[in-house]
Amino acid sequence: MAGSSTVVVFDEVAAGRLYNDYATPFRLVQPLIFPFTKSSPFHKSTSYCTVTEGIIEENGLSRPVVLKTFRGKDDTPRSKIAQRTYRETYAWVQLARSSIQCENINSFHGVLFIDSNIVKGVIDRTIPSIVIDYVKHHALEYTMSRGFTARLEIVRQLANGVSHMHSLDLVHGDLKPDNFRVTEEGVVKIFDLAPELITKDFGAVYMSVTKQTDVYALSMTALQVLDGRGEKSEPFNHLKHGWDVKMALEGSRWPELHRYRGVPPRAWDILSSCWADHSLRPSIDALLKELTAY
Template identity: 30%
Template sequence: MNEDNTWNGTNFTSLMDELINHSLLDLPQPGGLYSIPPCLHAIITEALTEDRQFFCRVATHLLALSIDSTRDDYEELAFRRQISAHVNSVLIQGENISLDEAARFVLVYMVNGQLEEAETLQLEVVEFRKRMLGENHHLTLEGQERLDTIYSLQGKIGPDTHFDDEDSFTPLPYSQLLRRPRITQNRISVSLQRITANTPLNDIVKHFTLVAHLRDLTHELGPCLETRTSWGGLGDVYRTVMRDGTEIAIKTLRPSRSKSDNKITKYTAREIAAWSKLDHPNILEFLGLAVFQNQLVMVSPWMHCGNVVEFAKQRGVNRCSLCLQLSSAVAYMHSMRVVHGDIKGANTLVSEDGVVKLTDFGLTIVQEPDVYISITEKGGGTERWMAPELLLEDTAVRSEKADVYALGMTFLEVFTGLPPYSNVRRNCAVVAMIARGEKVQYPEDLSLYTRHSDRVWNILQQCWQWKPRERPTAEQIKATFYEIM
């Protein structure tokens, strides 16, 4: 529940996803049958006694999540737990199902030999993908290949298949399901969508606009007001206006020797997928995407006050308030099971009315992405802000605790106006210091910027604990700054 005692459906669904992934997939059920664990069923029925439709949506979503085609043993799971009986139950109820759920249900029918049911459902999946993504999209083609396989298993041919001898096959009887499921456009889930370096730009734009319902602002962009402003060394930002006069920033990723234009497009798509999921007062608003100078770009409001470090240098600025807002943004991301991966002052902007806006989601890790775009989760970030485990351990991945470490370094920037280890010129020397266990020294002028210098320094030291598990959560940091305020 929310603080005002209203129902939080987003957090509930996220919790259900986590429960089913950790408590159901690898545990045999009583009698070898698939079933929602009794405790989970009790939670749902207690919370949703007056909302049967939402209960059915959650139950269907959980059922689809348990059908994981990437696992080697999914066929065995399907047989052992008799998932098809539950799939039939969902479909016969006539509930709306998403495109992703339908595609997973087809797998169950196939491995259980229910080929007529698989054919009926897969036909709808393919037709929907043709309308939404186009006939040549790789997901449409994959869906057609699966449909052809289903036809072949039945000794049938599809409408697009040609044989020299028309009498070489005998069609089998075709029967419909008792009730055909309604796959609705506004329920389309894209958790199985894949974007690769070879996905055409037009297909990516179609995916984000037609499936993810993001805005394509290509035709709403006006002339550039500034040529470009550097953004983190990896991209450029152009200041321009929309046709209605709104000042906006256009962020592009810059090609390099090691990254082709196609890979840059993939990385941009990945950032769009992560950024567009976030909605918080202290996260820079994602307005939409566009094609600008033949490149996929991201559009956001223009921030006149620059980054938080420069803003904090102004007379009268409450630095603790800035830190509270930044920790609030990170706490929100972590509550959504999203890791930022590159928190620092340069990636934190400030609006005209003094509101902190966290940005730059190029290294963000989304635990349950709506679109799958492969990228490494190891390392990443900027050396002076990176947690020791990311710098020194080959297997370490970006995490919430690593975010907290970087958050502490960003607080240091806000109070001192200087980057971490500002007295050390070379980044390699900083890494060597961290490896030796040398810590950031107490800033002598910290007390000039806040009367709570001791409490602030204690927060920073907690963020920089060597062992990740000993660092506080972003929510705890937020609460501490709230007390200070």
Template identity: 45%
Template structure:
């Protein structure tokens, strides 16, 4: 097993270059529902004004080792830094503010030597904002397109992983499963029972509850299409993909059998939008359209 010091050494320059220099106050830490990390809300003083931020701290839980925490932190910071430094930037990626050498008196779960990740606070959850209103999904496609052009796979596109500002700007958040797309199979699996609502068929491991973490641009596209279905229908959590299935195992079975969501159960989705997103529902990732093609198609029908 590799020593966590390897990832600390790899991150040494990276962390120094992105050290968070503001003084801030942790307001609240949310522990439930985030098995591998805790999420804290904080405020900072920026040029005399108070500003809300989010602090993500990876932690040990169950059999998760310090090595795994160091590795996950390094990989996520690397992705954030690459996106933040890319020419032109992208308004639909949340703003990365840096890393913070965590004070264990404020966040006891922090492991010495492994920093926390600081990003902008974004006011609205995606379903909170979009429920009951006409809302396109082009901005999410634009953010994902930006990532894919840099050869970065998000790995966990779903409604919980983008938020919306008070001005209606979509921001992709949480790069915890992101990776550079290469031919190398990481072999990672998750032992957390997935919902399967946004998991591409090729990631489902037969006869097991686990899913592969060998995420790709094609699996991102699949997850995007199911996310778009959820959001475009405009009924919040009632619009979830596979709403004809009750529970994770029936959804898993439907995915493996190519039994896709049924158009008549998503009355908020226009026929044009349905044609675009349903083109991604295939067990063969090689024939899914790239995100740029989806972005182009959605731009013709979406004003957002």
């Protein structure tokens, strides 16, 4: 094992300065007594971040975690990476500090200042990585092998997590199967807050991301989970290109029930109510109530 370092508490004041003045780095604060060790060479990269598995030592016990390190292409401004990091970390801090905790939100442990010995391609060592619990199962892989009742329970738990976020005036902004996972015990954990996640403080209207768009995104995610065929159940699965989906949405054409035979009519009615105009969509709490009563 290589690449040991120390997780630190997130300093909201310093991070706020970073958000407003990108020349100011995150400021190191009181260290947690949780040393981090990279557990394997595994890492997953996307166009905007790298996810790396590791372990933190907490009270003599090893706890599997992952690091989320925002990055960009060669021409991505440092300010953009700092902004993305701050937005997501700010949201994790609000969730961690809430007087009411929700089991369907993943555990946040702090931030970690790393270098290229831990994660290749680190652009700026003054911008930290986010440290959260490792959760084993991808949502679609977990639900494909289970019956409808179990799949419905996964959707209900996802709605419960989003309801908790909305109660704190946090909007997720990018709900999809890749952004939550399931534990061995069958507990949903919202795992990945959106890179453009915003809160009321950042102006949801300006970002065009609202609680209503979360409800819509959750319904489309639920459609894929409830149908139970993995990627084959993706919304608008009969359309081959993103442009076709865009045109369908602009024409108010929605997924068709006969293409999703794993979704009973009653469940379809609940989900399709979320495809109405913004002002007519149910709130997340109303949707959660319907799913719970199913």
